Amino acid sequence: MGPKVFITRAIPENGIELLREHFEVEVWEDEHEIPREVLLEKVRDVDALVTMLSERMDAEVFDSAPRLRIVANYAVGYDNIDVEEATRRGIYVTNTPDVLTNATADFAWTLLLAAARRLIEADGFIRSGEWKKRGIAWHPRMLLGHDVYGKTIGIVGFGRIGQAIARRAGGFGMRILYSSRARKPEAERELNAEFRPLDELLRESDFVVLAVPLTKETHCMIGERELKLMKPTAILVNIARGKVVDTEALVKALKEGWIAGAGLDVYEEEPYYHEELFNLDNVVLAPHIGSATHGAREGMAELVARNLIAFKNGEVPPTLVNG
């Protein structure tokens, strides 16, 4: 019997099959999140864990798992893991970059275009029977949205996903601004992107897309002050983490017209319900599905397995975050 891995949710079968060749594998099959007390029980005799972004991996879990040597997060973001604590205990932490970059960038654009062109409102207008009831086939002022082509996009966070979003913006003839902790001269050249401090980016952009990891620095980085810097015609897209934005400030901004609209894939708590926000017409909502394509999720499953197999073979896991 090989070392034991516990997978906290049914990831795609390709990853589980790969892991079964090298590990004794147990999968939490319930589609709901594993209750915390059950997780603490399950980890008692495991050498490796595959975890989801919705599970907090902290000292309490590590204390309950004396044999644990590696945590492979099934996500590129790993703000759910206390990496410092893991490192202190000699526990490896890995994530799933690259394999979900294009799917997530595509989805940022899905939200951006849907919000700009009021797609959800338009869909509701038809489904509710309102179009037929009004009896107007076509009107020059019906459901007018915002131009995208040739406008300015401001991307906050210029890592793999931020740059993939910028690459797509080239096809829309857009001026590309970005802000990040450090300037990225090579990406600037390749993508024809201009660096801006955050405040300037917010002032100049027609579309602001958040693609930063959640850290102490990015927590609530978009609040009332920042939203007021944006153009009243601008649209905010968040595919990063909900806690990057102050939700109450965003609701005010959308209601009072400080900005024109928003596209959200992530929320401060998940699952989430916010009556006031969700009743607004100028926000497009998705339940954290940025990487939810068959290809990306299978790629993530394979990468998780490759990380664990490398670890078992005494090699450095390919996408180690605390090396």
Ligand code: DGY
């Ligand atoms: C991630 O990977 O961090 C996304 O939020 C989900 O795929």
